[in-house]
Amino acid sequence: MSTPTTRSRTGTDHESAPAGSVSRTPIRPSTSRGGGAQQPPVRERLASGAFLAPAVLLVGALLLAPFAATFYRSFFNDHRTSGFAGLDNYELFFTNESLVRSVENTLMWMAGTVVLPCVLGLAVAWLTNATRWSRLARLCVVAPYALSGAAVAVVWNFMLTSDGALNQLLTSVGLDPPAQGWLLEWPSNTVVLILANAWQATGVAVILFLVGLQGIPPETLEAASLDGAGPWQRFRHVVLPQLRPVSVIVIGISLANGLKSFDLIWVLTRGGPGRLTETLAVSMYQETFLLQHAGAGAAIAVVLTLIVLAASWLYLRRQLDAKGD
Amino acid sequence: MRSFDTVRAGTPPALARRHFLAAAGAGAVGLALTGCARGSSAAAVPGEVSISTDNSDWDDGFRRAGDALQSLTGYGLRPESSPEAIAYKQVTQMTLETSRAADVIKWGAGYELKSLARGGKLTDLSRLWERYEQKGWVRGGQRASMSYRGAVYGVPLYESHYVVFYNKRLFTRLGLGPPATWDELTHCADTLKRRGVTPFVATQFGGWPAYQWFQELVSKIDPDFYRALVAGRARYTDEVAREAMDIWQGFIRKGWMTSPDFDQGNGAAALKAGRVGMFLYGTWGAKGFSDLGMRPGKDYDAFVLPTVRKTTRKSVITESGVLAVPLGATRHEAGVESVGAWLAPSVQRVWADYLDDGSANPAVRAGNPVVAEVRETVARERMPRLIRYGEASPPNLVQGNTQDLSSFMTQQSSPGDTLRSMAERSEDEWAAWKRDEA
Numbered sequence: 150m151s152t153p154t155t156r157s158r159t160g161t162d163h164e165s166a167p168a169g170s171v172s173r174t175p176i177r178p179s180t181s182r183g184g185g186a187q188q189p190p191v192r193e194r195l196a197s198g199a200f201l202a203p204a205v206l207l208v209g210a211l212l213l214a215p216f217a218a219t220f221y222r223s224f225f226n227d228h229r230t231s232g233f234a235g236l237d238n239y240e241l242f243f244t245n246e247s248l249v250r251s252v253e254n255t256l257m258w259m260a261g262t263v264v265l266p267c268v269l270g271l272a273v274a275w276l277t278n279a280t281r282w283s284r285l286a287r288l289c290v291v292a293p294y295a296l297s298g299a300a301v302a303v304v305w306n307f308m309l310t311s312d313g314a315l316n317q318l319l320t321s322v323g324l325d326p327p328a329q330g331w332l333l334e335w336p337s338n339t340v341v342l343i344l345a346n347a348w349q350a351t352g353v354a355v356i357l358f359l360v361g362l363q364g365i366p367p368e369t370l371e372a373a374s375l376d377g378a379g380p381w382q383r384f385r386h387v388v389l390p391q392l393r394p395v396s397v398i399v400i401g402i403s404l405a406n407g408l409k410s411f412d413l414i415w416v417l418t419r420g421g422p423g424r425l426t427e428t429l430a431v432s433m434y435q436e437t438f439l440l441q442h443a444g445a446g447a448a449i450a451v452v453l454t455l456i457v458l459a460a461s462w463l464y465l466r467r468q469l470d471a472k473g474d
Numbered sequence: 475m476r477s478f479d480t481v482r483a484g485t486p487p488a489l490a491r492r493h494f495l496a497a498a499g500a501g502a503v504g505l506a507l508t509g510c511a512r513g514s515s516a517a518a519v520p521g522e523v524s525i526s527t528d529n530s531d532w533d534d535g536f537r538r539a540g541d542a543l544q545s546l547t548g549y550g551l552r553p554e555s556s557p558e559a560i561a562y563k564q565v566t567q568m569t570l571e572t573s574r575a576a577d578v579i580k581w582g583a584g585y586e587l588k589s590l591a592r593g594g595k596l597t598d599l600s601r602l603w604e605r606y607e608q609k610g611w612v613r614g615g616q617r618a619s620m621s622y623r624g625a626v627y628g629v630p631l632y633e634s635h636y637v638v639f640y641n642k643r644l645f646t647r648l649g650l651g652p653p654a655t656w657d658e659l660t661h662c663a664d665t666l667k668r669r670g671v672t673p674f675v676a677t678q679f680g681g682w683p684a685y686q687w688f689q690e691l692v693s694k695i696d697p698d699f700y701r702a703l704v705a706g707r708a709r710y711t712d713e714v715a716r717e718a719m720d721i722w723q724g725f726i727r728k729g730w731m732t733s734p735d736f737d738q739g740n741g742a743a744a745l746k747a748g749r750v751g752m753f754l755y756g757t758w759g760a761k762g763f764s765d766l767g768m769r770p771g772k773d774y775d776a777f778v779l780p781t782v783r784k785t786t787r788k789s790v791i792t793e794s795g796v797l798a799v800p801l802g803a804t805r806h807e808a809g810v811e812s813v814g815a816w817l818a819p820s821v822q823r824v825w826a827d828y829l830d831d832g833s834a835n836p837a838v839r840a841g842n843p844v845v846a847e848v849r850e851t852v853a854r855e856r857m858p859r860l861i862r863y864g865e866a867s868p869p870n871l872v873q874g875n876t877q878d879l880s881s882f883m884t885q886q887s888s889p890g891d892t893l894r895s896m897a898e899r900s901e902d903e904w905a906a907w908k909r910d911e912a
């Protein structure tokens with residue numbers, strides 16, 4: 150319906166352009182920027198500029214300027230008297246085993262922190278949305294989100310060490326704990342870290358999905374039921390499409406959290422054993438502050454920023470375009 | 475009236491908003507000024523010298539030692555501790571660039587101190603050291619680990635030896651004694667293992683503990699090789715290092731060592747409970763046993779790890795913290811004066827008793843009988859004191875190699891691969907150190 154209407158309007162405009170130019174003149178000023186009379190007064194523009202200035206200055210001074218300085222620093226070496234090094238610091242991503250492993254871990258974290266909190270969050274939200282004990286269940290899932298990453302790491306450390314609670318539990322029920330500890334062998338240690346992170350991060354996904362679920366008009370579900378749709382069909386074809394805006398936010402948040410994950414890893418393993426569980430955020434800290442390689446650390450920061458920006462842009466652009474606004 | 479009313483009606487919200495904005499602005503300016511203002515921690519306090527440390531557990535000890543210092547210098551000590559060692563290093567290095575650094579800072583010896591001193595922000599304490607030497611309050615061998623390019627930049631904070639603590643009651647029950655030879659040590663380990671006790675604490679948890687067994691095994695095979703290795707004059711792939719790794723690998727495979735994620739903080743409790751038999755640790759660990767109510771000499775004791783071969787010269791790994799005075803110290807003179815009196819016996823008596831460990835002043839006997847006995851044995855047998863691995867080489871080399879040893883302990887890397895990686899890093903980092911020195 151809408152397409153023919155648009156076409157006909159467009160066609161009319163083109164056809165009537167010569168004759169209708171006069172009659173369209175009064176409309177033009179609303180889109181024209183040439184008419185001085187239609188511009189906002191200088192005072193208003195100054196006022197709006199003044200309101201914008203603090204935010205622009207803050208972002209510029211605290212975000213853009215440090216990023217520019219970091220980008221600049223990444224082209225210099227880490228000798229005591231630092232000299233220009235070209236792309237040497239970026240070459241480390243191909244030559245340094247620890248950094249290659251760090252990139253692998255970061256990709257694992259990206260996948261894990263998007264899939265697990267979203268799937269678990271949606272499942273918990275859906276299952277607890279209408280049950281009698283939903284509040285208690287929700288509280289249990291959401292509570293870890295209120296804890297700091299470091300506190301969560303301390304709790305998981307208590308669970309995961311070789312003489313920790315998890316192994317004791319396994320032993321008590323007659324199962325053999327893994328020969329190597331939960332956090333000592335790659336890649337299982339990274340997987341365990343991602344699971345520990347999911348335990349905490351699912352809470353926020355649950356909250357957001359619940360908000361989305363409660364915003365779904367019940368009439369749509371009733372209509373689907375009347376049409377003979379089963380629970381799964383209702384969920385798949387009625388609920389999920391209406392959760393799309395919330396999903397965009399949940400996946401976006403999870404993606405950013407996964408890429409910048411630091412505290413849990415640092416407190417649980419310090420990136421170790423060796424440098425096996427480092428992600429790029431941990432590698433950046435390791436190189437910059439422990440090894441005093443500010444140039445290498447800056448290069449990692451730049452690459453990490455590019456990955457975050459690219460992932461966010463690709464994802465959000467697609468989702469927001471598809472949404473139509 | 476209407477317009478008046480209108481104005482009156484419209485004014486309060488506008489005023490309220492302006493007031494709110496003004497208050498918020500004033501608050502932000504206030505916060506900014508407060509943030510830029512000099513904190514109380516950096517401010518000079520009459521009669522006190524600020525000492526910056528990375529160990530809040532020692533705050534009380536510094537205060538007590540400060541009381542003893544006050545009678546000598548007129549200044550007490552005001553500890554400012556940072557809870558996290560890595561953050562402490564960063565903050566300290568940054569404050570050295572300012573004119574408001576702490577009066578005295580705690581730092582590591584050896585290459586940790588050299589790295590800091592070569593920035594030119596520490597006070598030359600060579601004269602003070604000479605006075606200490608004249609009084610016999612330091613040993614000649616301590617100077618090297620406190621110096622950079624011939625000048626002294628630090629005073630030893632304490633002196634700990636790496637020893638093996640053991641559960642004396644458990645040993646007696648099993649008919650074991652402190653081993654004097656390598657065979658006796660392995661016999662002890664074997665007996666303990668057969669009785670369901672893990673013989674040794676060995677862990678990489680926390681990072682640095684990963685090098686404890688490496689430094690011990692290498693130095694107990696050949697102390698001269700250890701010296702050459704950490705100085706960059708020998709290779710990590712040489713025979714002695716390989717032998718040390720093979721012994722270590724054997725211990726792990728026999729189940730003689732705790733899991734590599736064991737928390738050393740629980741070592742004393744595990745020893746007391748008889749879950750582990752022997753605990754390789756610095757003598758500063760004695761305080762942990764005392765805190766658990768274990769009596770020195772009765773419930774626990776200690777021995778220096780025997781050499782692998784009987785003909786090898788005995789040696790002991792030694793660790794010293796450092797007190798240094800920043801050039802930009804808020805009360806520079808008072809800082810130097812306090813460090814100049816730190817090793818006075820009256821101060822060291824209080825400090826060593828607090829630590830339950832050894833004083834850096836050889837004239838002060840340790841209060842803990844186990845530590846005192848170890849120190850007497852070291853002196854009597856003229857054991858060379860070898861600087862701890864953590865401070866014996868450039869910091870980046872130590873950092874990377876410790877991570878390699880972590881990988882080895884968790885069986886993620888073979889002994890050969892571990893040593894090759896360490897050797898390559900050693901070449902790179904020594905080259906970087908020498909280039910930076912040049």
